[in-house]
Amino acid sequence: MSILDAVLGFAAVAFAVTAVATAPVARRVAPVALPVLLAGGVAQLLLEGFYWQFAPTYLLLGAATGLVVWQWKWRVGGWTTVARVVVALLLAPAALAWAMVPVPDLPRPTGPYAVGTEVLRLVDPNRPEPATDAPDDKRNVVVQAWYPADPGAHGKRSTYIDGADRLPDRVTVLPSFFMRGYDRIDTHALLDVPVDPGRSRWPVVLFSPGYGAPRAFYTGLIADLASRGFVVLAVDHPYEAAVTELADGTIATARERFLADDPDQSRYMSELLDVRTADLRFVVDQLERPDILGLRLSGHLDTEHIAAIGHSFGGAAAAAAVASDGRIKAAANIDGTLYGTLPQQSLTKPFLLLESDHEETGHGAAYSDGNRALLEHLQAGGFRYEITEANHYSFTDAPRFLADPARLLTAELMGGSRGPRETQRATNDILTAFLREPLGAGRGDVEAASAHYRDIHGGPVR
Structure with missing residues (x-):
């Protein structure tokens, strides 16, 4: 797993947990976190191509983004609970898929040749x-x-x-x-x-x-x-x-x-x-x-x-x-x-x-x-x-x-x-x-x- 893959997966899961559990904190970190996460997702797609293993992570990132934007605009609304349930349901497959490395990283040979x-x-x-x-x-x-x-x-x-x-x-x-x-x-x-x-x-x-x-x-x-x-x-x-x-x-x-x-x-x-x-x-x-x-x-x-x-x-x-x-x-x-x-x-x-x-x-x-x-x-x-x-x-x-x-x-x-x-x-x-x-x-x-x-x-x- 590349450093980009690891950082993106961990950050997306962490941000989604924050969005579900602590909406006020999510609203404060969103102006910095969202652009960075979205840029990381785009960079991964451009540099490494699409990995099916990261599909739940992409969905999780999108759902968490939607939840934060909703909270930003309306503070609390009827759809917030539904959105939180969607994010929570995506957390498990995202974490499981992230555990399976899309491209294993084999060690570089140590010999002189x-x-x-x-x-x-x-x-x-x-x-x-x-x-x-x-x-x-x-x-x-x-x-x-x-x-x-x-x-x-x-x-x-x-x-x-x-x-x-x-x-x-x-x-x-x-x-x-x-x-x-x-x-x-x-x-x-x-x-x-x-x-x-x-x-x-x-x-x-x-x-x-x-x-x-x-x-x-x-x-x-x-x-x-x-x-x-x-x-x-x-x-x-x-x-x-x-x-x-x-x-x-x-x-x-x-x-x-x-x-x-x-x-x-x-x-x-x-x-x-x-x-x-x-x-x-x-x-x-x-x-x-x-x-x-x-x-x-x-x-x-x-x-x-x-x-x-x-x-x-x-x-x-x-x-x-x-x-x-x-x-x-x-x-x-x-x-x-x-x-x-x-x-x-x-x-x-x-x-x-x-x-x-x-x-x-x-x-x-x-x-x-x-x-x-x-x-x-x-x-x-x-x-x-x-x-x-x-x-x-x-x-x-x-x-x-x-x-x-x-x-x-x-x-x-x-x-x-x-x-x-x-x-x-x-x-x-x-x-x-x-x-x-x-x-x-x-x-x-x-x-x-x-x-x-x-x-x-x-x-x-x-």
Whole structure:
């Protein structure tokens, strides 16, 4: 939310409350407040365009203005009570709509590199699509590459989410009408610009999102990681992700096929994990193909140094990928429950478990037992850290979909008071230190990176 949006929303609500509750005060402040508020509304419309979220605010401002003008002219009249009721009825939707940010403000990347991005819509000719009934459907895998970009490059800003003009009714738990205007989000990345020429090849990090979540919901975290010197390949898993645009332009939405004899859906999730793992292996297969990568990325990827990371179910996919693919040198699981036989695997590559606050997220037994078993079986060592006052969604952009007052209230109810900015910065500091050695960039001090922040508990797993 821009400063103009915040000031206009707050001032309109405050003025309306004053007009309803204290007419004499409203009449005194009106000569100054009304011109400023009206000018702010006009400036917002001219500079930023119309946001449907602000429609109740515009109506509220108009009704409060009418009420004050009526009181100005006739002091007290029969219609004053009716007008006050109208204003009072508009206060709740105006405040609620204002809580949903029209255009979320993502943090600017903190690394030394500018960020470029490119979207690759791939088709695996050797795998059928398990989520559809059409026998000729082949598995699509959508990859968005985020990479260190030439600092002098010019290009257009990348879009935030696939199919912004064709979204389904819901995107995970969010009604899609809340996302109108998300095409204006500044991702802090330029589309299809040259790779930074400072290095011949850049280490590669695969990123797998949480269950049902589109890759877009991790833009803040991923763009920042790319600015630190990695090519991050964020993978959308079609028909599981809430919305994905396939290679032929089709908008694919989630299709869940739960099993009647699988009450906790553990078998379903295990099968889905196999699909994700195959998606990640397929992406690694493409990294040496210039016809797939195009002119920008071809020849710039250090395919000898690849890691896999992910959040929630994506964290399990990262662990499964490193367990099954020798080309992947390290993995990090951010707050993910493990499925199938994965907890019994003996990983021979470095592994990192990053967790949200256990009390605030309320991890279940499957999460705790599975990750404990995996850490106990590590053969190459690793790390585990718990970030207190961070909840499961603090690693995503989701908290930024709310205005600051609503975000603070949500943190009181659901946890996550550390906030997404510090949570994600701490996460990337720890990830960067962890990935340095397995990705050939020298030794990183993971313990020092975690110690830089308050109340992050954990350390090496021996």
